[in-house]
Amino acid sequence: xxxxxxxxxxPVMIALVAMLAIAGCASKKTPxxxxxxxxxxxxxxxxxxxxxxxxxxxDRIFFDTDSSSIRADAQTTLARQAQWLNQYKQxxxxxxxxxxERGTREYNxxxxxxxxxxxxxxxxxxxxxxxxxxTISYGKERPVAVCDDISCWSQNRRAVTTLSGAGS
Amino acid sequence: xxxxxxxxxxxxxxxxxxxxVVPMPAWAxxxxxxxxxxxxxxxxxxxxxxxxxxxxxxxxxxxTADLKRxxxxxxxxxxxxxxxxxxxxxxxxxxxxxxxxAQALVTGSVSKEADGRIRAQYRLWDTxxxxxxxGEQFFANDANQRxxxxxxxxxxxxxxxxxxxxxxxxxxxxxxxxAKNARKKRLAIMDQDGANVRYLSDGRSIVLxxxxxxxxxxxxxxxxxxxxxxxxxxxxxxxxxxLVGNFPxxxxxxxxxxxxxxxxxxxxxxxxxxxxxxxDLRSRSTTRLxxxxxxxxxxxxxxxxxxxxxxxxxxxxxxxxVMGADGSGQTRISFGDGVYSTPVWSPRxxxxxxxxxxGGEFQIGxxxxxxxxxxxxxxxxxxxxxxxxxxxxxxxxxxxxxxxxKLVSVDLTGRNEQPIPTANFASDxxxxxxxx
Numbered sequence: 001x002x003x004x005x006x007x008x009x010x011p012v013m014i015a016l017v018a019m020l021a022i023a024g025c026a027s028k029k030t031p032x033x034x035x036x037x038x039x040x041x042x043x044x045x046x047x048x049x050x051x052x053x054x055x056x057x058x059d060r061i062f063f064d065t066d067s068s069s070i071r072a073d074a075q076t077t078l079a080r081q082a083q084w085l086n087q088y089k090q091x092x093x094x095x096x097x098x099x100x101e102r103g104t105r106e107y108n109x110x111x112x113x114x115x116x117x118x119x120x121x122x123x124x125x126x127x128x129x130x131x132x133x134x135t136i137s138y139g140k141e142r143p144v145a146v147c148d149d150i151s152c153w154s155q156n157r158r159a160v161t162t163l164s165g166a167g168s
Numbered sequence: 169x170x171x172x173x174x175x176x177x178x179x180x181x182x183x184x185x186x187x188x189v190v191p192m193p194a195w196a197x198x199x200x201x202x203x204x205x206x207x208x209x210x211x212x213x214x215x216x217x218x219x220x221x222x223x224x225x226x227x228x229x230x231x232t233a234d235l236k237r238x239x240x241x242x243x244x245x246x247x248x249x250x251x252x253x254x255x256x257x258x259x260x261x262x263x264x265x266x267x268x269x270a271q272a273l274v275t276g277s278v279s280k281e282a283d284g285r286i287r288a289q290y291r292l293w294d295t296x297x298x299x300x301x302x303g304e305q306f307f308a309n310d311a312n313q314r315x316x317x318x319x320x321x322x323x324x325x326x327x328x329x330x331x332x333x334x335x336x337x338x339x340x341x342x343x344x345x346x347a348k349n350a351r352k353k354r355l356a357i358m359d360q361d362g363a364n365v366r367y368l369s370d371g372r373s374i375v376l377x378x379x380x381x382x383x384x385x386x387x388x389x390x391x392x393x394x395x396x397x398x399x400x401x402x403x404x405x406x407x408x409x410x411l412v413g414n415f416p417x418x419x420x421x422x423x424x425x426x427x428x429x430x431x432x433x434x435x436x437x438x439x440x441x442x443x444x445x446x447x448d449l450r451s452r453s454t455t456r457l458x459x460x461x462x463x464x465x466x467x468x469x470x471x472x473x474x475x476x477x478x479x480x481x482x483x484x485x486x487x488x489x490v491m492g493a494d495g496s497g498q499t500r501i502s503f504g505d506g507v508y509s510t511p512v513w514s515p516r517x518x519x520x521x522x523x524x525x526x527g528g529e530f531q532i533g534x535x536x537x538x539x540x541x542x543x544x545x546x547x548x549x550x551x552x553x554x555x556x557x558x559x560x561x562x563x564x565x566x567x568x569x570x571x572x573x574k575l576v577s578v579d580l581t582g583r584n585e586q587p588i589p590t591a592n593f594a595s596d597x598x599x600x601x602x603x604x
Contacts, residue, residue, distance in 0.1 A: 066485065066507075068440065101550065101568070102525070102550075103509075103525070104466075104509040104510050104523050104525075104552045104553065105376060105377065105510075105552065105553065105595075105596065106377065106420060106421040106434070106465045106466045106479070106509070106510065107463060107465060107466070107479060107481075107486055107509045107510075109376075109390075109397070109418070109420050109421070109465075110420070110434065110436070110441075110442040110463040110465050111463065113417075113418060113436050113440055113442065114440040114441065114463065115440075116440070117438075117439060117440025118440060121440075135440075136395075136396060136397070136418075137397070137418060137436075138374075139376075141351070141353075141374050141376070142349070143348060143349050144349060145349075146347070146348040146349050148549075
């Protein structure tokens with residue numbers, strides 16, 4: 001639970017959490033967000049659509065440096081995801097794990113895999129059928145934010161829940 | 169894909185019988201002791217090879233660049249030369265070379281044989297002892313012009329240092345282009361000096377961490393082409409590819425065993441951790457070497473195949489461990505202040521190169537195989553992934569700056585850092601072995 005304390009010591013994290021609270025956060029930098037989907041506002045998405053999930057639920061969680069622990073803010077997001085996924089059971093799900101660039105390539109592939117597995121396990125614990133869930137690690141290969149400082153690195157340390165279409 | 173491996177067989181070397189090398193006491197001849205801490209680069213004069221039009225000058229230029237980049241030689245500017253060599257087979261006027269402080273002199277010639285091959289010969293002279301140190305000739309087909317020059321540079325390096333050269337080698341790497349958040353990555357191969365780049369993949373899938381087989385004919389690497397990232401084998405000459413093993417999850421961080429019979433790699437467990445496995449390429453049987461609830465990755469065999477060095481975060485953060493090739497006796501060897509990863513065992517067997525993260529920096533360093541004697545060779549904001557030249561004297565790695573990664577080499581003194589020219593951004597270099 002020291003994670004909350006760590007969070008409050010870190011103004012960037014606080015800012016990030018605040019942004020997260022507004023659906024469709026960081027839309028300027030995150031390609032999977034509302035702006036890139038051509039939506040003008042959070043309310044525009046059809047309930048049960050992929051847009052609805054991304055915009056109104058939030059498709060991603062963030063991690064501390066070199067950690068795969070699910071933070072308190074991430075638990076809230078994942079619980080919301082699980083509720084939505086349990087309502088709209090037609091979707092198969094791939095959880096992507098990502099790392100920031102401040103680690104070496106192979107280690108970061110492993111770290112991304114561990115983050116994806118942690119997010120998957122949390123969703124399963126909230127009732128999402130494990131048969132619907134797959135994971136993939138991108139290591140540090142797919143950053144969404146590309147500056148060379150902590151504000152970007154913290155956005156890149158993420159697990160993204162993606163809906164891989166109906167059925168499967 | 170055009171073959172470049174086949175012509176290897178057409179390069180033949182033979183000692184020139186024209187000048188008998190009189191055995192002399194070793195102290196009489198110029199030599200470099202590369203084991204000394206502080207090596208003064210040896211002044212050497214490399215004259216244009218006679219004949220072959222522009223080719224003679226080109227061979228001289230490649231030899232000069234190779235020797236200079238090693239940091240062990242200081243090639244003398246041609247404009248300082250007094251004697252103009254007209255007959256490369258005759259003894260030069262040693263006084264003319266001594267006066268410009270050329271301790272060693274290279275002369276040579278190149279010509280075209282009736283069958284179309286190129287014949288290149290060189291002589292290495294000790295100007296102060298006033299005698300020839302070595303002389304050899306080589307044959308090659310047209311496509312191998314640069315190789316002949318590298319082979320000559322290797323011969324000169326070996327004669328003067330007593331160590332094997334590393335210039336007739338190649339590097340596999342990842343060519344990177346495009347924006348950082350949509351990088352196109354292609355498998356590529358080139359000569360160690362950046363020449364003769366060839367692409368081995370089309371850039372449609374992410375490819376990472378290529379490594380050579382001991383016979384230089386194959387590469388093992390990781391690709392996202394099937395969706396799930398997995399380890400593959402690629403025959404360089406034929407372009408034939410195959411999946412290594414049939415595992416349910418991600419496989420990554422592959423390397424060959426020194427005998428080329430196995431690939432060692434990490435396999436993702438269902439709990440999100442990663443363990444190390446070795447797969448026998450003939451029998452296809454796999455052996456689990458680690459079984460920890462941690463990240464175990466980046467395995468690298470010792471050159472005798474008896475041990476494996478790897479990264480693990482089983483102690484909390486990533487550190488370097490050594491174990492027997494059967495997984496026995498897993499022992500942590502890195503204890504410095506920082507996070508250690510990407511260990512690679514030197515081809516000489518004496519050192520382990522690594523990436524260390526400390527104080528907001530990424531460092532490339534070496535340590536003895538028991539973890540003692542750590543030395544940092546290069547520090548930077550973002551750099552990683554050392555690979556050894558086959559003689560164990562030089563490392564290549566990649567450094568991210570100015571928007572993307574580029575390749576850099578550094579020698580074991582840490583004082584001679586050299587950029588490796590590439591057209592695009594480049595990462596994940598792996599140096600080929602020398603062909604025996």
